[in-house]
Amino acid sequence: MxxxxxxxxxxxxxxxxxxxxxxxxxxxxxxxxxxxxxxxxxxxxxxxxxxxxxxxxxxxxxxxxxFSIDEIRALLEMVDRQDFTCGEVYGLTVGHLASVREKIKGLRKLEKALVGMAAECSQGDVPDCPILETLFEPR
Amino acid sequence: MxxxxxxxxxxxxxxxxxxxxxxxxxxxxxxxxxxxxxxxxxxxxxxxxxxxxxxxxxxxxxxxxxFSIDEIRALLEMVDRQDFTCGEVYGLTVGHLASVREKIKGLRKLEKALVGMAAECSQGDVPDCPILETLFEPR
DNA sequence: ATGCAGTCTGTAGCCACTACAGAAGCAAGA
DNA sequence: TCTTGCTTCTGTAGTGGCTACAGACTGCAT
CATH class of the missing domain: 1.10.1660.10 (Multidrug-efflux Transporter Regulator; Chain: A; Domain 2)
Known part of the structure; x- marks a missing residue:
């Protein structure tokens, strides 16, 4: 009970x-x-x-x-000391937002490359593969 | 020289x-x-x-x-043994593509949430912050 | 009293590197 | 040949953010 x-x-x-x-x-x-x-x-x-x-x-x-642990630590310290301004919290948040957007950008690029590679592939049973060829290309 | x-x-x-x-x-x-x-x-x-x-x-x-190290290991083993089919490589690539798309989806959600939080913020000097309030909300 | 779930500490492992320390190798110039 | 100074060597430990044990103890209901 x-x-x-x-x-x-x-x-x-x-x-x-x-x-x-x-x-x-x-x-x-x-x-x-x-x-x-x-x-x-x-x-x-x-x-x-x-x-x-x-x-x-x-x-x-x-x-x-x-948010990373360090970012959270920073937020919590502000809360604990009660000496934060809304502007500081905003800054942390917007900074984090920027890094999220960066990650999205990178992943989109990556997605494009993978789609391009997959599109060229016959999926056949032959051991000859444009995907591997792409991966082996220098640069 | x-x-x-x-x-x-x-x-x-x-x-x-x-x-x-x-x-x-x-x-x-x-x-x-x-x-x-x-x-x-x-x-x-x-x-x-x-x-x-x-x-x-x-x-x-x-x-x-x-690609993760394990995925690369799999690709390289196929190459080394020369007993891969294009279909196998394609499978690995498409599987990886799916996980990239999942990540993008997650990050977009996150971006939205951060934008929403930041939009409500006055950025002022007062120690009263809708961002922190949101973070303190249960659930 | 007993049984069993919950909790304890401490340590090691995960991924994919990165960063040392301290010793040894190597190539070019004097 | 010797020196100078860069490169490379091995081995170990650290990063972030947990997760997974082992082996012992606690707490609560029956």
Whole structure:
């Protein structure tokens, strides 16, 4: 019965279920200091509170948006110190957006090249292949 | 003067210059068995031949096209055994193309989300930020 | 009391490199 | 021949962001 409330704290498995972050990853986040060291039970098991749950889902969302751990660390530091401006956060976000766009550009080029190569291929059973020939061409 | 010919063989630095593959990476490729162990000079320095140069540039081109080392290993094994069909190579290429397209799709989604977040931001000096609010939202 | 799921620490592995340290090789000029 | 200075050598460890163990312990329900 007894549903878990923040009075009792969340064990690590509950944190994992609620955020979708792997247990091992949560401990990893603690080790690299983007999650705080939580309270422990008498026996030594981690007990998280609601703020820590929010923090973990912030990290999760940010990771899904492709922010690096260092970028997230920067965001969290601003939050922790409360001395950020919206402009700073905007800068970080727009910088990240630019790098996402770069990646898309690169992948599109790549897609084009692969499509071109595949188009020339007869798919036949003969051991003679324009794809391999392309790959063997210098430059 | 004396330009390097395949009679003499290429030292590793020459291989690096010609293919654009980092020296350390060339040795790494040898260690993981996608490049063969080359001849050595009396003193123990590597001496590559022209075939090995071609192979390395094949690897380089394939990496630039985003093939994983394991995919390249598969391609090279086919080439080495000469028992490949064009259809097999085509399959590998098209499979890779599909994964590239998946990546592009993911990144586009991400781009959209970032643009949406950034658009709501005033960029002002006030410590109140819709981007952070979005990141803190559950789910 | 017992059983079993959950959690603990610590370490090693993943991919594809990259970056050293410290020693040795090599080619050209004096 | 010797020196100078670049290149190469081996071996190991680090990168990012986790993931996967092993082997021991905790916690909770029956």
């Amino acid at each position: 007894s549903d878990i409330t923040n009075a009792r704290g969340y064990p690590i498995g509950e944190m994992s279920k609620r955020t979708g972050v792997n247990i091992e990853t949560i401990r990893y986040y603690e080790r690299i200091n983007i999650m705080p060291k939580p309270d422990r039970t008498a026996g030594g098991n981690r007990q998280y509170n609601h703020d820590q749950l929010k923090r973990l889902s912030f990290i999760k969302t940010s990771r899904e948006l492709g | 004396s330009d390097i010919t395949n009679a003499r063989g290429y030292p590793i630095g020459e291989m690096s210059k010609r293919t654009g593959v980092n020296i350390e990476t060339i040795r790494y490729y040898e260690r993981i068995n996608i490049m063969p162990k080359p001849d050595r000079t009396a003193g123990g320095n590597r001496q590559y031949n022209h075939d090995q140069l071609k192979r390395l540039s094949f690897i380089k081109t394939s990496r630039e096209l985003g």
